[in-house]
Amino acid sequence: MKIVFVAVLIWGTLLSAFDAKDLQQLKEDGDCALCDLSYADLSGLDLVMADLRDANLSHANLSNTHAHKADFTNADLSDALFVDANLKGASFVGAILKHVNFYEAKLWKVDFSRSKIERCNFDESALGSAIFDKNDLRDSTFKGAILYKTVFHKTVLGIPK
C-alpha cells in the first residue's frame, strides 16, 4: 500500500512538473524553443514575439498573455488555456491543439495551418484574417466568434458558418 502511495505521488509530481530552468529562460529571454513548460502558469506574461517552437505547453495557463506574433510552431498545447489572450499574428503552424480554450482570445491574422485542432473552444474569439488550412474543425466551437475575412482553405473540415 505504501509503495502504491509513493508511486502515485512520484507519478503525480512528474506529471505536473515543468522544467524550472525553462520557465526562468522564458521569463528572462522571452524565448524558449523546445522547452518543457507543461502545466506552467504563464498567465499575464509578456510573450510578444516569443519563440516557443516545439515547446511542450500542454496544460499550461496562458490566459491574458500578450503574445503578438509569438511562434508556437509544432508546440504541444494540449489542454492549454488562452482565455482573453492577445495572440495577434501568432503562428500555430503544425501545433497540437487538443482541447485548447481560446475563449475571447484576440486571434487576428493567426496562422493555424496544419495544426491538429480537436475540441477547441473559439467562442467569442476574434479570428479576423486568421488562416485555417488542413484542419478538422468539426468538434470545435465558434459561438460568437468574429470570422471577418477569416481564410478557410478547401482542405478544412467543418468550416463554421
Added chain:
Amino acid sequence: MRYLIIMILLGLSLTAGELRFEHDFKTALQKAKEQKKEVMMIYSAVWCPECSYMKEVAFKDKALSEYIQTHYVVLSLDIEKDKLPEGFDYPGLPTFFFLDDNGKEQHKVIGGDKAGKFLKRLEALR
C-alpha cells in the same frame, strides 16, 4: 423627377446611421468645440484587419454609430499617411484616443471589438 427624389431620399436614409470621419486634427477639435462633443481619434492602417473590421462592420451597427455620433466627433488617422499629433503614443493598431475639445487625452482604448462589446467599453468611459 419623382424617381430622382425617391433615390435621393433612399440614399440619405441608407447613409443616415453611418459615421462621418474627419481627417484633420485641428478641424476635428474645432467641430468638437462647436458641437460641444469630445473627439474620438482613431489611429489605424489599411493593412490592419482589426481596423477594417471596425470601420466596415462594427461602426455600421446602429446602436454603436448613434452613440458615437451623439458624443464624439470622429477623427480617423492612417499610419501610412498621417502623423500622430505630438504627445500621443500608440501601443498597437487600432488605438482609439478620447480627447476633450482642447485636444487633451482623456482615455485610450487599444484594439477593436464586436459592436456590442465596444459600445459597453465606450459607455464605461463616461
